[in-house]
Amino acid sequence: MRLSLFFCLFLSPVVLADDLPGSSDLPILPRFAHAEIVDYSDAADVERRYPRGELRRISGQLRVEREVLAEGRLRALTYRLPDGHSPSEALAHARKTLLDGGAQLLYWCEGRECGSSNLWANALFGNAKLFGPDERQSFILLRLAEPQQNSLLALYGITRGNRRVYLQVEQLDADQAVADQLPTASTLLRQLRVHGDLKLPQLSELDTQWSELLARTLNLDSTLRVSLTGPQAEAWRAALVEQGVRSSRLEAGSGGAAGLQLQSLP
Structure with a gap:
């Protein structure tokens, strides 16, 4: 409504x-x-x-x-x-x-x-x-x-x-090409809290910069649990755990759209 x-x-x-x-x-x-x-x-x-x-x-x-x-x-x-x-x-x-x-x-x-x-x-x-x-x-x-x-x-x-x-x-x-910019961790966390999900279709492959950024994002709120979906969801989950995110906060699912999607869990 x-x-x-x-x-x-x-x-x-x-x-x-x-x-x-x-x-x-x-x-x-x-x-x-x-x-x-x-x-x-x-x-x-x-x-x-x-x-x-x-x-x-x-x-x-x-x-x-x-x-x-x-x-x-x-x-x-x-x-x-x-x-x-x-x-x-x-x-x-x-x-x-x-x-x-x-x-x-x-x-x-x-x-x-x-x-x-x-x-x-x-x-x-x-x-x-x-x-x-x-x-x-x-x-x-x-x-x-x-x-x-x-x-x-x-x-x-x-x-x-x-x-x-x-x-x-x-x-x-x-006039010139705009340099690639990563979002801030606080911006991604706000998206997850307000919208309930985070769609990242450009992440078809594991990316070190993005795994570090997503780990910082999730570690800003240690109570937040998320599911990861996409072709490389298991690899992303392993990378986030390696970056210091507790494994109990992460679930990996199969399927989903191209790239990577995070969805907050209750």
Whole structure:
């Protein structure tokens, strides 16, 4: 029922009478129902540094543990969402739509885990409308699927102190190939907790970097048990045990889709 509600809340790309003149939605992402575009830009040769960790300022300099750097065409939209809705609703649907379409989630943070909302609003996006309480923010960064694998999609949502809700959506189409980036362990753990599963179709063979990352992910929550399915499920299970995950937390099954899939167990 809840998922159906999300689909009802979204519309095909459309221009509303209250939208900023000359603005338009991104073709890849339909807008939240009754949301209006309040800021819009479309520019070539823009450089963006998207954080993959807490955003903070140290000695006057913007600092982040990990980031994705890209340059190219940047389309940026700021939506005001209708009263009574939260940015998490919009982000939840966008996340599911894009992941089902093959996009890779590189980073996902919520609340104070993201760092300072003031820095996100003013230092990163250059839009004071996006400033609000740190605990009411959320951010996701995705790399789109082929043939748009050199495009990044960033979404930042905030509920301001006056209860107005804004959603920043940016698509950067890079001029150069975007370097491969592994998701953060905290992002993968959040996916498992919220969605209940983690689909990794690209992992058709055992990969050392990914086995280390998945082990770090599972060891962030020692109570989490998962099943592994896919052609190499037994090999992945053995690799995770070797990386320090207790064998009692892992079940391996046969069949399933290509690659590797993790599913949380009760």
